[in-house]
Amino acid sequence: LKFVCLSNDGIDQHMIWLVGLKNIFARQLPNMPKEYIVRLVMDRFGEIAFCAITADEQVKGYGTRLMNHLKQHARDEDGLTHFLTYADNNAVGYFIKQGFTKEIHLEKDRWHGYIKDYDGGILMECRIDPKLPYTD
Ligand code: ACO
Known part of the structure; x- marks a missing residue:
């Protein structure tokens, strides 16, 4: 098991993980507006x-x-x-x-x-x- 800190830094692999994370949040927190999740996960x-x-x-x-x-x-x-x-x-x-x-x-x-x-x-x-x- 490994934990990493990620940000929207333009590195391909980080973007893939962030989009995956955004999808998990969207599925697990269905009452959260999707745009809100995207903004908080991706904002720079x-x-x-x-x-x-x-x-x-x-x-x-x-x-x-x-x-x-x-x-x-x-x-x-x-x-x-x-x-x-x-x-x-x-x-x-x-x-x-x-x-x-x-x-x-x-x-x-x-x-x-x-x-x-x-x-x-x-x-x-x-x-x-x-x-x-x-x-x-
Ligand atoms: N008002 C106007 N100018 C200031 C102030 C101030 N309160 N504090 C510093 N300056 C000026 C200095 O005179 C200096 O000018 P110069 O480059 O022309 O000589 C320049 O800013 C840089 O000064 P530093 O010595 O680098 O600043 P310092 O180490 O004192 O840190 C800080 C500034 C963080 C505001 C500090 O004075 C402090 O902790 N003050 C009390 C707490 C506070 O007000 N924090 C900010 C609250 S807002 C927030 O937290 C988002």
């Missing part, structure tokens, strides 16, 4: 749900390095093209410096309903450059 955006640096280490560049590592990993290991985050109002400046914008270019039906929104935050998007080396 990542949500940054929580992001924080311990208080006495803030504004020393760690948040930037963390985000750069995350971009590199998400792109190279998971094939992601975009991040979405609900940024706290007081962290919007940080996210702008990490390349996030308040304009959302991803089609709404790919993320609407999947990302929890809350008062005091704003949805932001970051496109991950397909080639840029984000880390040394």
Whole structure:
């Protein structure tokens, strides 16, 4: 028995397994709309749900390095093209410096309903450059 972590990264064998997985979900969870299952299994955006640096280490560049590592990993290991985050109002400046914008270019039906929104935050998007080396 073997367990593997998979994402929609364009590799043929992974796509075959993901489609198989999608079919299992569709059969075993018949009340779930099929489009919903396809989206959750295949989607290529990542949500940054929580992001924080311990208080006495803030504004020393760690948040930037963390985000750069995350971009590199998400792109190279998971094939992601975009991040979405609900940024706290007081962290919007940080996210702008990490390349996030308040304009959302991803089609709404790919993320609407999947990302929890809350008062005091704003949805932001970051496109991950397909080639840029984000880390040394
Ligand atoms: N508002 C505006 N600008 C900021 C903020 C902020 N809150 N925090 C950092 N910056 C700026 C820095 O001044 C720096 O600017 P520079 O490049 O011109 O010098 C740049 O952003 C990068 O700063 P880092 O030192 O890399 O950021 P840091 O290590 O402090 O991490 C973080 C940023 C994660 C926001 C951290 O300050 C933190 O944990 N804050 C408290 C928790 C928080 O607000 N988290 C985000 C909530 S939203 C969410 O989780 C999805």
